[in-house]
Amino acid sequence: MSSPTDEIAADERTELLERRARIIRSRLLRVVDTLDARRHHIAEVVVHAKLRAKSAALSLIGIGAHFGASLFAVSLALKARRRRSLSYRVSEALRRLDLGKRLNLVARPSFGRRVFDTITISVITFAASEVAKRVTKNLVDGRPAQGSPRGRRGARGRFTAGSRTPLRAEP
DSSP states (O other), X not given: OOOHHHHHHHHHHHHHHHHHHHHHHHHHHHHHHXXXXXXXXXXXXXHHHHHHHHHHHHHHHXXXXXXXXXXHHHHHHHHHHHHHSHXXXXXXXXXXXXXXXXXXXXOOOOHHHHXXXXXXXHHHHHHHHHHHHHHHHXXXXXXXXXXXXXXXXXXXXXXXXXXXXXXXXXX
C-alpha cells in the first residue's frame, strides 16, 4: 500500500512535470510565432524584389545600349579624324593612282598583329634556348636522352651508375 507521503510526492512530481510541460509548450509556441513572422517577412521581401527586378533589368539594358552607342560614335569619330589626316589622304591618293605597287609601298600589318608576332617569336625563342640548354647540360653530364634505351635508368648517367655508396658502413 502506498503511504500518504508517497501520494504527496507523486502529486508534487506530477505538478512539477506539468509545470515543465507548460514551460516547454510556451517556448515552442514562441519559436513557432518567430518562424511564422520571419516567413511573412521573407515573403514580403520577395514581393518587393520581384517588383524591382524588372526595372533593374531595364536599367542595365539601357546602360548597355548607351555604352554600345557611345562606342559606335567614338569609332566613327576616329575614322573621320583619320580621313582628315594628311598621311591618310596621301596614302589614299597613292592607292588611287596605283603607285603603291610600283613604288613597293606595302601596307604594314596592324599594331596588334605586330605585337602578337613579336611575343610569339620571343616565347618560341625562349623555349628553344631552354631546350638547348637542357640538352647541352645532359650531354656534358653524360646523361642519355630520354627516348634512348639507356635513358630508362633514370637521371643518373653512365659515369655515376656504378658509384653508389651505401649511406652507412656495414661492419
